[in-house]
Amino acid sequence: QVQLVESGGGLVQAGGSLRLSCAASGRTFSRYIMAWFRQAPGKEREFVAAIEWSGSTSNYAGLVKGRFTISRDYAKNTMYLQMNFLKPEDTAVYYCAADSSWGKLLLGDVAYWGQGTQVTVSS
Numbered sequence: 001q002v003q004l005v006e007s008g009g010g011l012v013q014a015g016g017s018l019r020l021s022c023a024a025s026g027r028t029f030s031r032y033i034m035a036w037f038r039q040a041p042g043k044e045r046e047f048v049a050a051i052e053w054s055g056s057t058s059n060y061a062g063l064v065k066g067r068f069t070i071s072r073d074y075a076k077n078t079m080y081l082q083m084n085f086l087k088p089e090d091t092a093v094y095y096c097a098a099d100s101s102w103g104k105l106l107l108g109d110v111a112y113w114g115q116g117t118q119v120t121v122s123s
Contacts, residue, residue: 006021008020035049048060
């Protein structure tokens with residue numbers, strides 16, 4: 001059974017930082033792409049960032065490029081999202097996701113989802 005478990009969300013002031021974690025278990029993710037999506041109240045879920053488990057390729061949404069950094073730790077089977085210079089508009093539930101296809105993943109058609117972690121940025 002594949003499990004993706006997020007942690008690290010919380011309340012932070014604008015300009016602050018948070019680091020989200022996604023612990024993966026249940027299969028080998030070496031050929032998977034790991035990603036973060038987010039969904040704000042009243043809005044559709046949107047892509048944030050993704051990284052191949054090999055670490056060779058990463059991709060960011062324009063709104064977060066330069067502020068967020070995605071990474072993964074082989075030994076811990078964990079993916080991270082370092083979020084700096086947070087803005088109130090970054091407030092959302094952040095979801096960890098995994099799929100073997102870039103095409104499907106970027107469309108949000110993902111094989112595996114985590115349960116989400118709330119990030120709230122106050123102004």
